Amino acid sequence: xxxxxxxxxxxxxxxxxxxxxxxxxxxxxxxxxxxxxxxxxxxxxxxxxxxxxxxxxxxxxxxxxxxxxxxxxxxxxxxxxxxxxxxxxxxxxxxxxxxxxxxxxxx
Amino acid sequence: xxxxxxxxxxxxxxxxxxxxxxxxxxxxxxxxxxxxxxxxxxxxxxxxxxxxxxxxxxxxxxxxxxxxxxxxxxxxxxxxxxxxxxxxxxxxxxxxxxxxxxxxxxx
DNA sequence: ATCTACTACCTTGCTTTACAATATAGCAAG
DNA sequence: CTTGCTATATTGTAAAGCAAGGTAGTAGAT
Numbered sequence: 726x727x728x729x730x731x732x733x734x735x736x737x738x739x740x741x742x743x744x745x746x747x748x749x750x751x752x753x754x755x756x757x758x759x760x761x762x763x764x765x766x767x768x769x770x771x772x773x774x775x776x777x778x779x780x781x782x783x784x785x786x787x788x789x790x791x792x793x794x795x796x797x798x799x800x801x802x803x804x805x806x807x808x809x810x811x812x813x814x815x816x817x818x819x820x821x822x823x824x825x826x827x828x829x830x831x832x
Numbered sequence: 833x834x835x836x837x838x839x840x841x842x843x844x845x846x847x848x849x850x851x852x853x854x855x856x857x858x859x860x861x862x863x864x865x866x867x868x869x870x871x872x873x874x875x876x877x878x879x880x881x882x883x884x885x886x887x888x889x890x891x892x893x894x895x896x897x898x899x900x901x902x903x904x905x906x907x908x909x910x911x912x913x914x915x916x917x918x919x920x921x922x923x924x925x926x927x928x929x930x931x932x933x934x935x936x937x938x939x
Numbered sequence: 940a941t942c943t944a945c946t947a948c949c950t951t952g953c954t955t956t957a958c959a960a961t962a963t964a965g966c967a968a969g
Numbered sequence: 970c971t972t973g974c975t976a977t978a979t980t981g982t983a984a985a986g987c988a989a990g991g992t993a994g995t996a997g998a999t
Contacts (some may be wrong), residue, residue, distance in 0.1 A: 836986055836987070843985085843986075873986090874988070874989095876986080877986050877987055877988095898994085900994095902994045
C-alpha cells in the first residue's frame with residue numbers, strides 16, 4: 726500500500742484551495758505542493774486534474790507569456806469552484822475527524 | 833465528486849485500527865463504522881478489503897458459530913498488521929497536516 | 940409449510956483517479 | 970548546437986470503493 730491512494734479525492738480540493746489564494750499555473754503548482762508537505766506530485770497528475778476541473782467549470786484559464794519559457798496557463802477559481810471548495814472542506818473535516826477518532830482508540 | 837474517492841487508502845487503515853482494538857467480523861464492521869462517523873460503507877467494500885488484507889498477512893480469520901445466523905468470520909491483527917497500522921498512522925498524520933495547512937490559508 | 944426478515948458472507952462489473960512514461964516545444968547560456 | 974530549464978499535454982495502467990446481485994443460515998408469524 727503506497728501513499729498515493731490516500732490522495733484520491735483530496736488533491737483536487739487542495740489544488741482548488743491553492744488557486745483560490747492566488748492565480749497559479751500548472752508547473753508552479755507541481756513545485757508548490759512540495760512546500761506544503763506533499764511529496765512529488767507529478768505533472769501527469771496535475772495537468773489532467775486541472776483540465777478536469779476546468780471542464781467542470783470550477784476553474785478558468787488565461788494564457789500569459791513567461792519570462793523564461795513557453796506561455797503559462799494561469800488558473801483562477803470560478804464561483805462554482807468556490808462552492809465546490811467549501812463542500813470539499815466540509816467533507817474533509819468530517820472524514821478527518823472520523824479517522825482521528827478511530828486512530829485515537831489505541832493508546 | 834462524491835465522498836467515496838476520499839476513502840481510498842484510508843479505509844484499510846481504519847479497519848486495521850478497529851480490529852486491533854477487538855476481534856471483529858465483517859458484518860459487524862459494516863455497522864460499526866457508522867458509529868465512527870462513516871456513512872454507509874457497504875459490504876461490497878468491506879469483504880473484498882478484508883480478504884485483501886488477509887492475503888497480505890495483516891489479519892487472520894477464525895470461524896465461530898453465531899447465536900443468530902450463519903457462522904461468523906472473526907478477524908485479528910497479525911504482527912505484520914500492527915507494523916502496517918503504525919505505518920498507516922504515520923502516513924495519515926502527515927497527509928492530514930498537509931491538507932489542514934493548505935485549507936487554513938483561506939481565512 | 941411458507942413467508943418475511945434479519946444475519947452473514949462473497950462475487951462481478953463499473954468508475955474514478957493518481958501516476959509513470961512519453962511527447963512536444965520555447966527560451967537561454969555556454 | 971547542445972544542454973538544461975521551463976511549460977503543457979497525452980496515453981496506458983493499476984488500485985480501490987461500491988452498487989448490484991447472489992447464496993445461506995436462523996427464527997418468528999401466519
